[in-house]
Amino acid sequence: MSVELQKLATEIALQAGELIYRRRREGVTVAATKSSAEDVVTAADRESENLIRSLIADARPGDGFYGEESDATGSTTGVTWVVDPIDGTVNYLYDIPNYAVSIAVIEGDPDPLTWTALAATVTNPAAGETFSAARGRGATLNGREIRANADVVPSLAMVGTGFAYSAERRVWQAGIVQQLIGSVRDIRRMGSAELDLCSVACGRLDAYYERGLNPWDHAAGALIAEEAGATVGGLNGARASRDFTLATAAGLFEPLHELLIEAGAEASVLG
Numbered sequence: 001m002s003v004e005l006q007k008l009a010t011e012i013a014l015q016a017g018e019l020i021y022r023r024r025r026e027g028v029t030v031a032a033t034k035s036s037a038e039d040v041v042t043a044a045d046r047e048s049e050n051l052i053r054s055l056i057a058d059a060r061p062g063d064g065f066y067g068e069e070s071d072a073t074g075s076t077t078g079v080t081w082v083v084d085p086i087d088g089t090v091n092y093l094y095d096i097p098n099y100a101v102s103i104a105v106i107e108g109d110p111d112p113l114t115w116t117a118l119a120a121t122v123t124n125p126a127a128g129e130t131f132s133a134a135r136g137r138g139a140t141l142n143g144r145e146i147r148a149n150a151d152v153v154p155s156l157a158m159v160g161t162g163f164a165y166s167a168e169r170r171v172w173q174a175g176i177v178q179q180l181i182g183s184v185r186d187i188r189r190m191g192s193a194e195l196d197l198c199s200v201a202c203g204r205l206d207a208y209y210e211r212g213l214n215p216w217d218h219a220a221g222a223l224i225a226e227e228a229g230a231t232v233g234g235l236n237g238a239r240a241s242r243d244f245t246l247a248t249a250a251g252l253f254e255p256l257h258e259l260l261i262e263a264g265a266e267a268s269v270l271g
């Protein structure tokens with residue numbers, strides 16, 4: 001079943017990708033703000049989510065839906081689609097070509113975390129890149145198999161991270177960066193959590209971590225990274241979640257986890 005779901009997820013993601021790319025060329029303005037003035041929604045976010053939602057409902061009417069921009073619907077099949085219609089919305093607003101449509105197909109409940117991801121597609125229409133995976137079947141970039149890096153030591157690791165929209169959380173997150181930067185090769189903040197996880201999957205990053213991600217920010221990329229041979233988890237044996245998501249090249253998880261703990265990643269976050 002995972003392969004059929006992967007095929008459908010890819011078809012739908014590509015259609016939504018074309019839509020948001022076309023809308024970007026026509027010009028984009030902020031339609032609304034959410035948790036803070038920096039946390040924006042464009043009309044294209046909503047249009048993309050509506051399109052994805054209706055294509056899923058046509059193809060698989062009993063499946064659940066859990067998206068960033070609209071109310072969730074329950075599932076009668078046990079399968080739920082976890083959707084970010086534009087991950088990297090702020091990049092999209094500025095026409096920085098690092099944004100994506102992200103779709104994960106899961107079994108279980110997206111919130112609380114009891115899911116198993118079955119299939120996933122993350123497509124960046126501005127780069128013409130589509131990452132995809134089906135559980136147990138490996139991961140691909142534009143149809144070609146990808147593998148995460150291996151045998152990377154922390155001092156030579158290129159690490160990605162991201163920042164929340166709340167000012168207090170960002171300041172806390174910057175404190176972690178300040179502690180970690182002296183122990184790794186370098187740190188990148190590229191602005192799309194799903195593409196960051198796909199970057200770990202294809203070896204453009206050795207690791208990525210972030211605190212405060214929603215299921216639609218990481219469900220698809222986490223499966224793609226795992227299927228590419230990366231290690232994905234949370235802190236202290238927990239699974240990847242809103243609390244903490246860490247994805248690394250094979251062999252790097254434990255040493256980087258230790259550095260993150262030393263940098264204060266376990267501390268409670270304000271805001």
Ligand code: IPD
Binds near residue numbers: 089163191
């Ligand atoms: C955001 C991006 C960003 C990450 C934030 C997310 P959005 O998602 O993935 O890279 O650092 O935590 O909220 O708002 O662009 O869908």
